[in-house]
Amino acid sequence: MKSAVRRKIELPREEVAPWPGRDVLDNFVKVVSEVVPLLDTVKVSLQESAGTIPKASMQLDNVTRATENATVEILDVLERMTARMDAMGSAITRLRESEGERESALKHIDSLIAEASGSQPGLLEHWKVFRTSFARQGSTDELESQFAAVRADAMSIAMALQVQDITSQQIAGVSQVIESVRLRLDKVLQAFGEERLAPAAAQTVGRSSEHFNGDAEYTREPNRQEHADEIVERFKRGDHA
């Protein structure tokens, strides 16, 4: 009996009759043994990637806050500039009003000096120099024109700052995409038996898509407004198509 058992154990492998499917099973075991370490690598990679997501969302949030703060500061400066230009504009108006009075007084003095220059030879020359200096100063027209141009430029800067609102909505859209990726990674990692990922702490992450327009565009092309105007006009005419 013992010799029979010993004989069976000692039989070379090739002499054991192969059972159907053994090759398939061997291949399967081989594949699984190769895949398992790969899955571990994938899991670690997912964990590392997912770990950076909350920070990315927070950084986007910080960008929005920083640009809003900077934009408000710029608007503050522009408002002060506008107030100063308003004050200067009032001063120019007063100057313009006195210009007419000054000119008529100067003309009167012109004739008085012409009469007196006979007995005062240098008087006319000095008066001409004085008169010329007024001409060199320029009129208030030029001042008003320059102020109007500066005021228009300040307004242009203010209008361009709309970019902050528009880009903040685009960023909110990106944050939402990042959050959806985080949630999917979370599910995959839970399938690996891992703990849930830490939620993103960014304020923008929890916002509903109704609170922003992720497709907002900053473009100065007039055709967007023209397109909207056309739709409004057609609607008012009863064409709701």
Place this chain on the structure above:
Amino acid sequence: MANPKFLVVDDSLTMRRIVINTLKSIGFESVVEAADGKDAMAKLMSEGADFLITDWNMPEMSGLDLTKWVRSSDRFADMPILMITTRGNKDDVIEAMKMRVNNYIVKPFTAPGLKEKIDQILKSIESPMP
């Protein structure tokens, strides 16, 4: 309507400042502001207004829902409403018009564009179409 009192509604502080400054630059000095639809409702009830300028996408209550509330209220149903929004698709414009906004501006807006729309609305109120 001489010297209408505007209520400017937008969740972006930047946009509210820009719209308000633009209104003042075109001669409209009387302005109050709100940060979302709910805040706007409260301001309307407490301070009143003659003209509503509102964004669309806002937390708490959207500009569209605010418009719906205004149009269904006894006190403010006929208030002129101008929507200023980043949403420029045809469907969006039609949806806002169906809610009975008076006109629609796509951001970024221009000062002349804002003035034109406000003047059109005020004129249509004073001389309503038969």
